[in-house]
Amino acid sequence: MASTNTIRILDGNTFVVSEDTGDIEATPSEPTGLFSLDTRFLSKWVLTINGERLNALSFDDLQYYEARFFLVPGMATHYIDAKLSVIRERAVGGSFREQLVILNHDEKPVDLEIRIDAGSDFADLFQVKDEILNKKGEIYSEVEANCLRLGYRRGNFVRETSIVSSAPARYDRDGFAFSIHLEPNEQWNTRIDVETIAVGPGGRDLRLGVGTRNVERLALQHDLEKWIADAPKLNSQHEALAETYQRSLVDLAALRFSPLSLGGATLPAAGLPWFMTMFGRDSILTCLQTLPFTPALSKTTLRILASLQGTRFDDFRDEDPGRILHEMRYGETAAFEEQPHSPYYGSVDATPLFLILLDEYERWSGDVALVKELEQESRAALRWIDEYADLVGTGYIWYERRNTDTGLENQCWKDSWDSISYSDGKLPPFPRATCEVQGYAYDAKTRAARLAREFWGDPAYADQLEQEAAKLKERFNRDFWVEDGEYFALALDPDGRQCDVLSSNIGHLLWSGIVSHERAEKIAQHLVGPRLFSGWGVRTLAEGEIRYNPIGYHNGTIWPFDNSFIAWGLRRYGFPEEAAVIASGILDAATYFSGRLPEAFGGYQRDLTKFPVEYPTACSPQAWSTGTPLLLLRTMLGLEPHEGHLSVDPRLPVGMGRIEVLDIPGRWGRVDAFARGRLEVHNLVD
Numbered sequence: 001m002a003s004t005n006t007i008r009i010l011d012g013n014t015f016v017v018s019e020d021t022g023d024i025e026a027t028p029s030e031p032t033g034l035f036s037l038d039t040r041f042l043s044k045w046v047l048t049i050n051g052e053r054l055n056a057l058s059f060d061d062l063q064y065y066e067a068r069f070f071l072v073p074g075m076a077t078h079y080i081d082a083k084l085s086v087i088r089e090r091a092v093g094g095s096f097r098e099q100l101v102i103l104n105h106d107e108k109p110v111d112l113e114i115r116i117d118a119g120s121d122f123a124d125l126f127q128v129k130d131e132i133l134n135k136k137g138e139i140y141s142e143v144e145a146n147c148l149r150l151g152y153r154r155g156n157f158v159r160e161t162s163i164v165s166s167a168p169a170r171y172d173r174d175g176f177a178f179s180i181h182l183e184p185n186e187q188w189n190t191r192i193d194v195e196t197i198a199v200g201p202g203g204r205d206l207r208l209g210v211g212t213r214n215v216e217r218l219a220l221q222h223d224l225e226k227w228i229a230d231a232p233k234l235n236s237q238h239e240a241l242a243e244t245y246q247r248s249l250v251d252l253a254a255l256r257f258s259p260l261s262l263g264g265a266t267l268p269a270a271g272l273p274w275f276m277t278m279f280g281r282d283s284i285l286t287c288l289q290t291l292p293f294t295p296a297l298s299k300t301t302l303r304i305l306a307s308l309q310g311t312r313f314d315d316f317r318d319e320d321p322g323r324i325l326h327e328m329r330y331g332e333t334a335a336f337e338e339q340p341h342s343p344y345y346g347s348v349d350a351t352p353l354f355l356i357l358l359d360e361y362e363r364w365s366g367d368v369a370l371v372k373e374l375e376q377e378s379r380a381a382l383r384w385i386d387e388y389a390d391l392v393g394t395g396y397i398w399y400e401r402r403n404t405d406t407g408l409e410n411q412c413w414k415d416s417w418d419s420i421s422y423s424d425g426k427l428p429p430f431p432r433a434t435c436e437v438q439g440y441a442y443d444a445k446t447r448a449a450r451l452a453r454e455f456w457g458d459p460a461y462a463d464q465l466e467q468e469a470a471k472l473k474e475r476f477n478r479d480f481w482v483e484d485g486e487y488f489a490l491a492l493d494p495d496g497r498q499c500d501v502l503s504s505n506i507g508h509l510l511w512s513g514i515v516s517h518e519r520a521e522k523i524a525q526h527l528v529g530p531r532l533f534s535g536w537g538v539r540t541l542a543e544g545e546i547r548y549n550p551i552g553y554h555n556g557t558i559w560p561f562d563n564s565f566i567a568w569g570l571r572r573y574g575f576p577e578e579a580a581v582i583a584s585g586i587l588d589a590a591t592y593f594s595g596r597l598p599e600a601f602g603g604y605q606r607d608l609t610k611f612p613v614e615y616p617t618a619c620s621p622q623a624w625s626t627g628t629p630l631l632l633l634r635t636m637l638g639l640e641p642h643e644g645h646l647s648v649d650p651r652l653p654v655g656m657g658r659i660e661v662l663d664i665p666g667r668w669g670r671v672d673a674f675a676r677g678r679l680e681v682h683n684l685v686d
Contacts, residue, residue: 006018006019006020006032007019007020007022007059007061007067007069008061008272008273009061009064009065009066009067009090009091009092010064010065010092010254010255010272010276011064011065011092011093011094011220011254012254012255012256012257012258012266012269012276013036013037013094013257013258013276014034014035014036014092014093014094014095014096014196015034015035015036015092015272015273015276016033016034016035016042016090016092016096017031017032017033017035017273018032018045018090019056020056020059020069021047021053021054021055021056021069021071022045022047022059022067022069022071022088022090022098023045023046023047023053023054024042024043024044024045024046025043025044025046026040026043026044026121026123028121028123028127028128028131028132028133029128029131030128031125031128031129031273031274033045033120034096034161034194034196035125035273035276036095036196036198037196037198037260037330037331038124038125038126038276038277038329038330038331038334039122039123039124039125039159039196039198039330039331039332040120040121040122040123040125040128041096041120041122041150041159041161041194041196042096042118042119042120042150042161042194043119043120043121043123044117044118044119044120045116045117045118046116046117047071047086047088047100047114047115047116048114048115048116048117049073049084049086049102049112049113049114049115050073050112050113051113051115052073052074053074054071054072054073054074054086055071055072055073055074056069056070056071057070057071057072058070063220063221063224063250064224064250064251064253064254065091065092065093065217065220065224065254066089066090066091066092066217066220067089067090067091068087068088068089068090069087069088069089069090070085070086070087071085071086071087071088072084072085072086073086082105083104083105083106083110084102084103084104084105084106084110084112085102085103085105086100086101086102086103087099087100087101087102087103088100089101091217091220093216093217093219093220095193095194095195095196096193096194096195096196097191097192097193097194098191098192098194099189099190099191099192100114100189100190100191100192101187101188101189102114102180102182102187102188102189103185103186103187104182104183104184104185104186104187105185106184107184108184109181109182109183109184109186110181110182111179111180111181112178112179112180112181112182113177113178113179114177114178114179114180115175115176115177115178116175116176116177116192117174117175118148118150118161118163118174118175118176119141119150119174119175120139120150120152120161121133121135121139122135122139122150122151122152122159122332123135124331124332124333125273125274125329125331126329126331126333126334126339127332127333129274135152135154136154137152137153137154137155137157137332138152138153138154139151139152140152140153141173141174142173143171143172143173144171146164146165146168146169146171147162147163147164147171148162148163148171148172148173148175148176149161149162149163150163154332154336156199157199157332157335157336158197158198158199159196159197159198159199159332160196160197160199161194161195161196161197162193162194162195162196162197163176163192163193163194164192164193164195165178165190165191165192165193166190166191166192166193167188167189167190169190178190198330223253224250224253227249227252227253227294228246228249228250228253230294230296230665231249231293231294232292232293232661232662232663232664232665233660233661233662233663234246234633234659234660234661234662235658235659235660235662236656236657236658236659236660237656237657237658237659238655238656238657238659240587240590240591240595241587241629241656241659243594243595244587244590244591244595244597244629245629245630245633246595247594247595247596248595248626248627248628248629248630249293249294251596251621251626252268252286252290252294252297252623252626252627254621255268255269255271255272255276255621255623255626256268256269256297257269257276257277257278259278259304259328260330265300265303265304266297266300267283267287267297267300267301267304267305268282268283268286268287268297268301268623268627269283269623270282270283270619270622270623270624271599271619271620271621271622271623271625272619272620272621272622273619274619275619275622277327277328277329277330278304278305278325278327278328279326279327280305280324280325280326280327280347280350280353280354281326281347281349281350281353281413282623282624283301283305283623284301284305284350284353284354284356284357285353285561285565285624285627286623286624286626286627287301287357287361288353288356288357288360288627288631289561289564289624289627289628289630289631290627290630290631291360291361291364292364292630292634292639292664292665292666293630293664295361295364295365295665295666298357298360298361298365299361299365299367299370301357302354302357302358302361302370302374303370303373303374305324305325305350305354306354306374306377308325308328308343309322309323309324309325309377309380309381310322310323310324310325310345310384314345315402315403316337316340316403317340317342317343317344317345317346317403318340318344318345318346318401318402318403318407318411319345320345320384320388321380321383321384321388322351322377322380322381322382322383322384322388323345323347323350323351323381323384323388324345324347324350324351324353324354324381325343325344325345325347325350326343326344326345326346326347326350326408326411327341327343327344327347328341328342328343328344329341329342329343329344338406339406340403340406340407344407346399346401346403346407346408346411347411348389348397348398348399348411348412348434348437349397349411349412349413349436349437349440351381351384351385351389351444352381352385352397352437352440352441352443352444353440353444354378354381355378355381355382355444355447355448356440356443356444356447358370358371358374358378358447358451359447359448359450359451360447362451362455363641364641364666364667365666365667366644366666366667368455371451371455371456372455372456375451375455375456378448378451381444382444382445382448382465385397385441385444385445386468391431392431392433392494394433394479394496395471395472395475396433396438396441396472396475396476396492397433397437397438397440397441398431398432398433398494399411399412399430399431399432399433400430400431400432401430409430410432412432412434412436412437413436414434414505414540414554415554416553416554418547418554418555419540419553419554419555420432420434420490420491420499421490421499421501421545421546421547422497422498422499422500422501423499423500423501423545423546424546425545425546425547428491428493428497428499429493429494430494431494432491432492432493432494432499433491433492434490434491434505435476435480435488435489435490435491435505435506435508435509436505436508436509436512438472438476438480438514439476439508439509439511439512439513439514439515440508440512441472442469442472442473442476442512442513442514443511443512443513443514445465445466445468445469445472446465446466446469446513448465449461449462449463449465449466449469450462452465472514473514473516476514477514477515477516477519479492479496480492480498481519482498482500485500485502486519486522486526487502487506487522487523487526488505488506488509488515488523489501490503490505501541501542501545501547502526502531502532502541502542502545503540503541503542504527504532504538504539504540504541504559504562504563504566506523506526506527507523507527507538507562507563507565507566507569507570508562508565508566508569509523509569510523510524510566510569510570510572510573511565511566511568511569511572512569513572515573517573520573520574520575521575524570524573524575524578526542527566527570527578527582528578528581528582530543531543531544533581533582533585534558534585534603534604534605534606535585535605535606535607536558536585536586536588536589536601536606536612537558537559537560537562537563537582537585537586537589538558538562538563538566538582539556539557539558539603540552540554540555540556540557540558540559540562540603541554541555541556543556543603550602550603550604550613551602551603551613551615551616553600553615556603557600557601557602557603557615558589558600558601558602558603558612559599559600559625560586560589560590560597560598560600560624560625560628561624561625561627561628563582563585563586563628564586564627564628564629564631564632564635565631566582567579567580567582567583567586567631567632567635568631568634568635570582571635571638571651576638576651577651579635579636579651580636580651580652580653581653583632583635583636583653584653584654584655584656585606586628586632587629587632589601589612590629592611592612593612593620596620596621596625596626597622597625597626597628597629598614598615598618598619598620598622598625599615599618599619599620599622599625600615600618601613601614601615601618602614602615633659633661636650636651636652636653636656636659636675637649637650637659637661637673637675638650638651639661639664639673641666641667644667644668645668645671646664646666646668646671646673648673648674648675650673650674650675650676652675652676652677653677654677655677656677657676657677658674658675658676658677659673659674659675659676659677660672660673660674661673661674
């Protein structure tokens, strides 16, 4: 039964994707069902009454963790005069529960046979994504006293789904049913609890102790209310901005993920549906975006990533001592090492970004204790940059996967296979050194020097780091500069040849500070020029490049997170009008997505489409897209921690009106920021 609407509800470690009737009928290649810990625990959940499917009148996604479906029997026609109303109210809070209500509107009594067909293929999310469902264990279904138990067993790897109804039901291996009698205007209801169980070695439920058991709706509501109450308040004449800000706060709450065995601490999961787990790069960049608004996420993210920092050489996982992880998975393929994500360390940028976040967090929070607590992990990260990341011996960070079967080819943020190219369209050999990562390394060493001097009591180390950063900046501006285009190359190949395409990566160089000031103006011109800027945002690859494609994943689409860091970098180098152009375009695009910016959207010229074109497989919500409006707010208001207080230097786009951000937390306590739009920015782009 195909549906034109897909309903998603989630709560950190658990999410449900269904049709607009609430039914679930998953195929091996679609991320539909009840998922937790990278496993699909329900692939079938279909409600019938007297053998008949139901038609959706409407649905409400009440909060990120709950939805309500209003249904009637039969298929849609031009005229519906149903004698029954059916309401399914669903919530996730670690597991899954559904309240089913049936109302009889007829003047005579009715006898109804109500059934829910239930089943699970226990697919690993990687298997769904790759469209390969190859189960090597045993799938079973057992009827117990007042319970249906679905399960999968492969050695010590056990996943189970337990289904219990509050009203008496008849259970069989394929679902459960009720026979009910309703008088006129009478209603019937039951609560169905679906518990997911992940059993590890020794028979212990891996989910115990991390808040993944059933959490009641009231507790979830209180948690969300507290989350929003703790964040700064935004008052704005620009109604769409206020709506987008509120949407971002709610989605950030939804994306909080609790890694197993780490005591319930949370960090941002990367995105729904494919990436509901921890990612080093994604979590760090999201924390950098949201630091002025949700600082607690940064502290837990730093601690979690530090606790899982690489300690050895492991070619299967691309692990080195000091390296920050890329991705952690909990499904079957990771458990049996059919893919390396347990955890996988194939990220070239997470390690310098870890150092950047630690320094930025201290600047905002004054949390010296955490800086001291993570000194050894920070020194190990710096050693990784110098000793293990320079694969060619030229002083740059390079990447090349050692796991050639399942490791990532491109280990930068543009991690699709064809994202790095020469201007003739050919792909360079490995190892590769992308430009933005060198900027991150420069920024990391500069910031770590401050930490060493002020908090680690090691001024000699601080001097060394500053000298290394200065040499890197000089070397970079020589080797990466494309003379005939007057921009920085996307990457270098192992022979030092430039991947000389014009890309959005040059904007990351601005927020890192590695660009020499005499070249910054030309970079700013490129970023808001017609080849890169579409009117909605900066494209990942410039129009006119051979591999340019407005709906190519990293070769011409617009990524909101990318644009937020570009705008931040433009402000850093003194280009507030250009930053406002980008902020205005992205925030305008957000209105077409109901305030929820997707992972990416099409790079088509704005006057061609009149609306942002959706990218078909984009994650939504996605953490660093959710963080984008918050970093744009920081950028437009010019919020920067400065010598123990908050500096405010607003530069707003035309039409933004008055903005008030109240109770911004930091080492200064809580302060307010005010701004009014006044810049003439519309004439910067043809």
